[in-house]
Amino acid sequence: MNKKNNLAETEMTEDVQLIHEKPSIGKILSRFSRLGALLLLCIGISLLNQNFLKVSNLINVFRQAAPQIVISLGMTIVFLTGGIDLSLGSVVTMTSVVSGYVLTQTELPWWFAIIAAIGAGALSGFVTGQLIAIVKLPSAVASYGMLWVGRGLAFAIMGASPFFSFPDSFRYLGRGYLLGIPMPIWIVAIIALIMGWFLKYTTLGRSLYAIGANPHAARASGIKLSRTLVSAYIISGMLAAIGGIILAARLNAVDQDMGASFLLPAIASPVMGGTSMAGGQGGVAGTIIGSLIMIIVTNGMNLLGINSLWQQLVTGIVVVLSVWLDVIMRKRN
Amino acid sequence: MKGNTPLLEMKEISKSFPGVKALDHVSFDLFPGEVHVLVGENGAGKSTLMKVLAGAYPKDEGEIFINGETQSRWSPTAARAQGVAMVYQEFTLLPFRSVAENIFLGREKTLAGLFLDKASMHQEAGKILKSIGVDVDPRVSVLELGVAEQQMVEIAKALAMDARILVLDEPTSALSLREIEQLFSTVAKLKKNGVGIIYISHRMEELKQIGDRVTVMRDGQLIGTREVADITIDEVITMMIGREINELFPRHHCQPGEVALSVKGMKSGKKVKNVNLEVHFGEIVGLSGLVGSGRTETARAIFGLDHMTADDLEILGKKYKHIDPSLAVDIGVGLIPEDRRRDGLFPILSMEKNLVMVCLRKIFPNGVMKPSVEKKTATEYVKKFDIQPPALDRIVHHLSGGNQQKVVIGKWLAAKPRVIIIDEPTRGIDVGAKSEVHSFMDRLANSGHAILMISSEMPEILGMSDRIYVMHEGKVAGEFPRGTDSEEILRCAMGVN
Numbered sequence: 001m002n003k004k005n006n007l008a009e010t011e012m013t014e015d016v017q018l019i020h021e022k023p024s025i026g027k028i029l030s031r032f033s034r035l036g037a038l039l040l041l042c043i044g045i046s047l048l049n050q051n052f053l054k055v056s057n058l059i060n061v062f063r064q065a066a067p068q069i070v071i072s073l074g075m076t077i078v079f080l081t082g083g084i085d086l087s088l089g090s091v092v093t094m095t096s097v098v099s100g101y102v103l104t105q106t107e108l109p110w111w112f113a114i115i116a117a118i119g120a121g122a123l124s125g126f127v128t129g130q131l132i133a134i135v136k137l138p139s140a141v142a143s144y145g146m147l148w149v150g151r152g153l154a155f156a157i158m159g160a161s162p163f164f165s166f167p168d169s170f171r172y173l174g175r176g177y178l179l180g181i182p183m184p185i186w187i188v189a190i191i192a193l194i195m196g197w198f199l200k201y202t203t204l205g206r207s208l209y210a211i212g213a214n215p216h217a218a219r220a221s222g223i224k225l226s227r228t229l230v231s232a233y234i235i236s237g238m239l240a241a242i243g244g245i246i247l248a249a250r251l252n253a254v255d256q257d258m259g260a261s262f263l264l265p266a267i268a269s270p271v272m273g274g275t276s277m278a279g280g281q282g283g284v285a286g287t288i289i290g291s292l293i294m295i296i297v298t299n300g301m302n303l304l305g306i307n308s309l310w311q312q313l314v315t316g317i318v319v320v321l322s323v324w325l326d327v328i329m330r331k332r333n
Numbered sequence: 334m335k336g337n338t339p340l341l342e343m344k345e346i347s348k349s350f351p352g353v354k355a356l357d358h359v360s361f362d363l364f365p366g367e368v369h370v371l372v373g374e375n376g377a378g379k380s381t382l383m384k385v386l387a388g389a390y391p392k393d394e395g396e397i398f399i400n401g402e403t404q405s406r407w408s409p410t411a412a413r414a415q416g417v418a419m420v421y422q423e424f425t426l427l428p429f430r431s432v433a434e435n436i437f438l439g440r441e442k443t444l445a446g447l448f449l450d451k452a453s454m455h456q457e458a459g460k461i462l463k464s465i466g467v468d469v470d471p472r473v474s475v476l477e478l479g480v481a482e483q484q485m486v487e488i489a490k491a492l493a494m495d496a497r498i499l500v501l502d503e504p505t506s507a508l509s510l511r512e513i514e515q516l517f518s519t520v521a522k523l524k525k526n527g528v529g530i531i532y533i534s535h536r537m538e539e540l541k542q543i544g545d546r547v548t549v550m551r552d553g554q555l556i557g558t559r560e561v562a563d564i565t566i567d568e569v570i571t572m573m574i575g576r577e578i579n580e581l582f583p584r585h586h587c588q589p590g591e592v593a594l595s596v597k598g599m600k601s602g603k604k605v606k607n608v609n610l611e612v613h614f615g616e617i618v619g620l621s622g623l624v625g626s627g628r629t630e631t632a633r634a635i636f637g638l639d640h641m642t643a644d645d646l647e648i649l650g651k652k653y654k655h656i657d658p659s660l661a662v663d664i665g666v667g668l669i670p671e672d673r674r675r676d677g678l679f680p681i682l683s684m685e686k687n688l689v690m691v692c693l694r695k696i697f698p699n700g701v702m703k704p705s706v707e708k709k710t711a712t713e714y715v716k717k718f719d720i721q722p723p724a725l726d727r728i729v730h731h732l733s734g735g736n737q738q739k740v741v742i743g744k745w746l747a748a749k750p751r752v753i754i755i756d757e758p759t760r761g762i763d764v765g766a767k768s769e770v771h772s773f774m775d776r777l778a779n780s781g782h783a784i785l786m787i788s789s790e791m792p793e794i795l796g797m798s799d800r801i802y803v804m805h806e807g808k809v810a811g812e813f814p815r816g817t818d819s820e821e822i823l824r825c826a827m828g829v830n
Contacts, residue, residue, distance in 0.1 A: 213679040222662030
């Protein structure tokens with residue numbers, strides 16, 4: 001009796017030619033529709049105002065976008081699992097306050113402030129993740145709780161007066177240049193590369209997509225559900241902390257409201273970039289484009305001197321339009 | 334009773350689905366005040382016939398008469414208007430609403446068209462409940478009722494809509510003995526009021542207790558309709574099984590090796606009460622039983638998907654106290670699930686990603702993937718299983734049922750398990766894919782794997798298994814060698830000795 005533990009000997013090994021499907025024009029269009037929208041936006045604004053395409057303005061745009069992009073990447077990771085992390089804005093605040101505390105209230109070196117902030121972000125993500133994976137709270141509820149806990153901690157650490165005037169080596173992260181390019185842009189580039197690699201080429205990254213695509217099947221396929229979910233929230237907390245550090249270094253101060261305004265753009269950017277809130281679909285590149293569209297719309301309106309009251313309305317319209325465009329493109333395929 | 338015009342007459346009804354003839358010229362009738370029992374194995378066509386009656390499926394051929402009048406347009410609305418009502422195993426009541434509100438759901442009585450007339454709804458509901466001998470306060474919320482009482486409310490809801498033809502689908506499957514008595518006295522009251530009842534059941538003893546006539550279906554065909562008084566339970570079972578199975582199964586029996594999986598005294602949830610079984614290397618063991626006997630739950634428990642306790646659980650020579658799916662994968666156990674869409678597939682991901690999902694940790698132990706290895710692995714299984722179209726980037730949602738099942742089997746075999754549990758290996762796939770799946774199972778067993786196969790299809794159980802366990806109400810009720818005839822297995826499954 002033949003007792004080999006594989007099927008290689010079966011007669012099904014006749015040569016089957018794999019089909020490599022050529023992407024249709026529609027598919028190519030939809031793949032690059034977001035990039036196209038971004039370019040159209042840039043062309044439109046530069047026609048209306050020559051200052052937009054100046055290198056100094058573009059670098060300024062990117063530098064402003066940096067914290068937004070990093071925080072949005074954190075939300076992207078959570079979206080991939082089919083969850084949402086409402087605490088990210090307050091984690092930005094809390095972690096930058098932690099770094100401010102270390103920098104101004106202790107004798108510890110500046111790099112320790114970074115480690116402390118990232119550690120605090122990881123810890124809050126760990127707690128949120130545990131609440132979701134073990135206690136089985138819906139992610140919106142668990143992270144909403146963490147939103148208030150994070151704010152409360154920030155207040156408790158800071159007391160009444162903001163922390164400011166940080167050492168130059170720390171401020172360099174927000175204001176410095178390396179080879180003529182601002183540090184925040186370097187940081188974003190490195191994080192984007194690491195995250196892109198992580199999502200595409202690691203089994204943990206793949207598991208995040210699997211959980212978002214079908215949590216039941218993920219569990220039945222032997223994926224460790226709780227561990228994977230918790231790591232997603234830890235990563236998103238750490239990214240929020242890095243966003244907070246860039247912000248604190250650029251502003252040279254921290255206060256108790258600095259993170260709150262980042263939450264909604266962090267939700268909008270991945271969605272505009274094609275990441276599904278239902279989970280299982282999306283990635284790094286889309287989120288970066290989504291963030292850039294949002295920042296450039298604001299920057300463009302500033303250059304054109306549009307009243308800030310109208311700016312918010314336009315931002316809302318742009319978000320809805322770009323997601324709508326994406327939905328239409330997907331339906332056509 | 335005969336001689337009256339039948340309440341319902343279904344004549345020569347046919348219904349096909351792609352690849353299957355679900356109903357083949359089936360005729361069925363029902364008289365007022367009659368309980369007509371409908372029996373048949375899983376997949377015999379009972380539910381399809383009832384769905385045609387309810388208007389949920391359009392019929393391909395045949396005619397429906399109500400009170401002798403032909404019905405040219407049949408739809409869910411028409412069926413309801415003619416007094417057809419279904420009471421399913423899963424209840425459709427709103428748990429937080431009162432009994433009366435549920436009974437009048439969607440047809441609420443109002444004052445001046447604006448305000449709910451609770452008083453008259455309560456009164457009316459109370460009257461209906463009383464008429465079927467049920468003592469339930471119409472004001473309490475459904476949440477507070479027991480299963481049997483909820484069923485009574487379902488029946489009352491049907492009667493409030495003037496149901497004359499009531500279909501009860503496995504009504505006693507969730508009831509205790511005392512509750513069954515209560516149901517039967519309600520049925521007796523309904524009969525007296527001239528309601529016709531179609532009663533679907535797997536429990537043979539109930540046939541004699543409340544049935545007037547019985548109709549047996551098999552493979553989408555009508556086998557016969559008899560007076561219950563004139564027929565024995567043995568005769569009914571023989572009619573259900575019919576002639577010998579002549580389908581060909583590619584099972585090449587071989588000498589089994591050592592014990593690969595051994596479970597003793599396993600309990601899990603409400604459905605698995607005491608399971609003892611053993612599977613050897615080189616063996617396909619069939620696990621048979623009626624729907625609801627706890628087969629699927631047994632598979633899920635062994636694999637660690639549901640919480641379980643066992644006196645003894647031994648897998649590949651090692652004893653385990655607890656097991657979870659990820660441990661199961663690591664030690665070489667695979668579960669190809671019954672519910673492919675829920676537990677098997679990642680519908681929005683590509684074929685390649687689906688195929689490597691289980692073996693990821695095995696082929697990339699340090700967590701970093703190599704695209705070339707991933708592609709090679711996926712390609713291997715696309716070829717081995719002849720998955721069509723052989724396009725790795727294809728989203729599996731767009732594949733046919735048979736190819737989806739091949740993807741699920743392929744993703745499991747890619748992890749190279751030694752013990753494989755297959756739950757309904759060929760459900761919902763076409764004939765060609767079916768025999769391919771059977772050949773794979775045969776080759777797997779003969780190359781030294783241990784296979785536990787759960788199936789509702791008797792031919793599959795008989796044709797593929799080297800040994801057969803039969804489950805009845807959460808317990809392994811019997812063990813049979815290959816070559817046992819289907820009648821003996823069905824008796825065991827039904828708890829008839």
